[in-house]
Amino acid sequence: MGSQPARFEHVSEFRSRLESGGWWHSFELPDGTLLPGANALEAQRERLNRFPIPQDLHGKRALDIGTWDGWFAFELERRGADVMAVDVIDNPRFREMHRIYNSRVDYRQLDVYDLTPARVGQFDVVLFMGVFYHLKHPLLGLERVCALTTDIAAVDSFVLQEIYAEGAALNRPLLEFFENDEFGGQTDNWVAPNVPCLLAMCRTAGFARVEFLDINKYSASVSCHRKWEPATQESTSTLLTVMQHANYGINFDSTKDDYLTCGFRDPREDLKIADVKPSVGPYGVIPISVLLRAEGLWDCTFRLAPGLGAGWHDVQIRVRDRAASNAKRIAVDLPLRVGAITPMGLTDGITWAENQLDRTRGKSISAWFIGLPENADRANVRAWIDDVPLAVEWVEEFASPEAKRQVNMRVPEFVAAGQYTVRVEIGTSKITAGTLTILG
Numbered sequence: 001m002g003s004q005p006a007r008f009e010h011v012s013e014f015r016s017r018l019e020s021g022g023w024w025h026s027f028e029l030p031d032g033t034l035l036p037g038a039n040a041l042e043a044q045r046e047r048l049n050r051f052p053i054p055q056d057l058h059g060k061r062a063l064d065i066g067t068w069d070g071w072f073a074f075e076l077e078r079r080g081a082d083v084m085a086v087d088v089i090d091n092p093r094f095r096e097m098h099r100i101y102n103s104r105v106d107y108r109q110l111d112v113y114d115l116t117p118a119r120v121g122q123f124d125v126v127l128f129m130g131v132f133y134h135l136k137h138p139l140l141g142l143e144r145v146c147a148l149t150t151d152i153a154a155v156d157s158f159v160l161q162e163i164y165a166e167g168a169a170l171n172r173p174l175l176e177f178f179e180n181d182e183f184g185g186q187t188d189n190w191v192a193p194n195v196p197c198l199l200a201m202c203r204t205a206g207f208a209r210v211e212f213l214d215i216n217k218y219s220a221s222v223s224c225h226r227k228w229e230p231a232t233q234e235s236t237s238t239l240l241t242v243m244q245h246a247n248y249g250i251n252f253d254s255t256k257d258d259y260l261t262c263g264f265r266d267p268r269e270d271l272k273i274a275d276v277k278p279s280v281g282p283y284g285v286i287p288i289s290v291l292l293r294a295e296g297l298w299d300c301t302f303r304l305a306p307g308l309g310a311g312w313h314d315v316q317i318r319v320r321d322r323a324a325s326n327a328k329r330i331a332v333d334l335p336l337r338v339g340a341i342t343p344m345g346l347t348d349g350i351t352w353a354e355n356q357l358d359r360t361r362g363k364s365i366s367a368w369f370i371g372l373p374e375n376a377d378r379a380n381v382r383a384w385i386d387d388v389p390l391a392v393e394w395v396e397e398f399a400s401p402e403a404k405r406q407v408n409m410r411v412p413e414f415v416a417a418g419q420y421t422v423r424v425e426i427g428t429s430k431i432t433a434g435t436l437t438i439l440g
Contacts, residue, residue: 025071027097037069044071050214050221051154053125057081060124063148065112066131070094073105076125084120086110112141115148117307124151130219132157132198133183136190138175142205146224147306150282153224155202159215160194173197195220206306208277208284226307228277228284231323238265242315242328245301249379251331258304259288264317264325265296277318280305280330308332331375338427344368344404346422346434359440363411364393367424367433368404376405382425383409385436390422411438 023037025044034041054060058080064073065086073085074097084106085094094107110120112135126149128142135141145153160176173196183189193201195212202210202224209225241263244252252258262278269292276290276298283305291299300317311334314327348357349364357365372381376395383390390409398405407424417440422433 023069023093025069027069027071027074029100045075047129047156047221048072048075048127048154051152051223053152053154055079057125061121062125062127063120063123064127065115065145066129066134067091067094067107070097070105070107072127072129073107074101074103076127077101077103077105081125084108084123086115086120112144113137115144117147117309120148122148122150122307125149126153128153129156130158132193133191134188138191138193139201139205142201143306146206146226149207149224149226149307151226153207155198155222155224156219157198157222158192158218159198159220160192161215161217170194171196173200175201198222203286204303206283206285206303208279208286210286226283226305228279228318229321231318231321233322235318235323235325236266236268237317237319237322237325239315239317239325239328240264240297242330244379247379249377250329251334251336251375251377251379252304254304254306254308254310254333259301260304260315260330261299261301262315262317262328263293264298264300266298266319267296268319269295271298271319275320276300277320278302279316279318279324281308281313283307304332310334334375336373336375336380336427338373338429339371341369341371341426341429341431343424343431343433344370346436349408355434356437356439357411359417359438363413365409365411365422365436367407367409367422369407369424369431369433370402370404372398372405372407373426374398376426380426381407383407383422383433384425385411385415385420385422388412388415 025039026037026041027035029035057076060081062076062081062083067073067085067087070085073083077083086108088111090109126145128145132138175191175193175197177191178189181187198220199210199212202222207224208228211223213221213223243261245259245261271290273287273290276287278285278300285302285305287300287302289301293299310332312329313332315330316324316327318324345368347354347366349366350362351358378392378395381392381395383392393410394408396406417438420436422436424431424433
């Protein structure tokens with residue numbers, strides 16, 4: 001508890017330099033005059049040039065989060081980008097440079113946690129430099145950044161090194177939390193990750209490729225990409241199934257921490273997490289689990305890619321440097337629109353005998369319907385035999401509005417032989433599938 005000035009004395013030094021001059025960034029004015037700040041102009045240029053951000057950004061949209069005096073935002077504008085700059089305060093020095101440069105940067109006062117695609121759109125390039133350690137909820141902040149990014153995010157943060165870590169092991173992901181003003185006497189410095197932790201949290205936030213670039217005395221630079229590198233060989237994988245990991249459906253909510261589980265076929269027997277590269281829509285996502293279930297059959301679990309718009313999105317699997325597999329579709333943020341539904345038959349799931357179940361052969365029944373919503377799935381189709389709930393085991397994929405779709409349901413063992421009514425509900429619609437006679 002309490003301040004530790006010797007440990008983070010550089011924070012106090014920077015604060016003193018800022019207070020003495022008033023400017024955090026240095027600027028070259030239009031007439032060539034240097035306006036000095038706490039950070040040297042060359043250091044600012046070198047810091048930005050660590051990242052693989054093109055010199056020509058014409059036609060690109062860029063966002064500078066935590067812009068402060070705004071040098072990085074104005075530099076992206078100089079390169080041709082359409083730039084938005086945000087900070088939690090309205091900084092008069094930003095306003096002054098905006099006027100001097102006759103800038104068109106869109107300057108807004110917003111908190112990191114308020115930044116969503118619905119509110120500000122998405123950006124080809126996002127700068128997230130010197131912000132991470134100021135966040136009480138750093139992973140949530142990174143997830144917001146990922147959802148805003150369509151190509152690359154430049155993440156730069158203070159990191160724990162031997163001179164700051166006080167004996168902590170730095171070869172595994174660690175994050176120090178500061179309850180009070182222990183981090184340089186400032187109450188808005190909340191966390192300090194080591195490099196493995198910063199990389200792991202960027203991956204967990206949803207970026208496909210996270211590349212460590214550089215480290216200096218105070219910070220590390222990480223390049224975060226939304227897309228996998230180009231493939232160099234043909235695909236050897238076949239995607240078999242895609243489902244929501246908890247309810248086994250195909251519907252996903254972008255506001256929740258939803259994960260996908262995929263089954264795929266690939267002949268390799270030595271796949272690791274780093275070898276499997278799933279994607280949802282245009283964005284790659286790093287798996288959290290890759291498991292061999294049987295010879296040539298694999299399971300892969302990964303988070304829903306941040307920043308997807310409402311609609312249908314293709315899911316694909318890549319293995320190492322090979323091209324993507326076939327695609328399966330999932331629904332993201334789509335309402336369940338239920339129209340007229342017509343039952344088209346009820347049978348034994350094994351013998352296909354109509355309107356009966358032979359309990360000596362199996363426990364499942366199959367029903368067919370025309371008119372089920374396109375995004376009907378195991379989670380939103382409910383079934384009963386009289387008043388007893390049935391487990392919905394499978395809902396056939398949508399083919400066309402006129403096509404029949406099969407729904408498989410399992411009858412509990414305690415339901416005795418006899419005659420019953422089977423009904424299905426989806427949304428507010430209640431449909432009688434038929435009368436079922438249970439034998440045996």
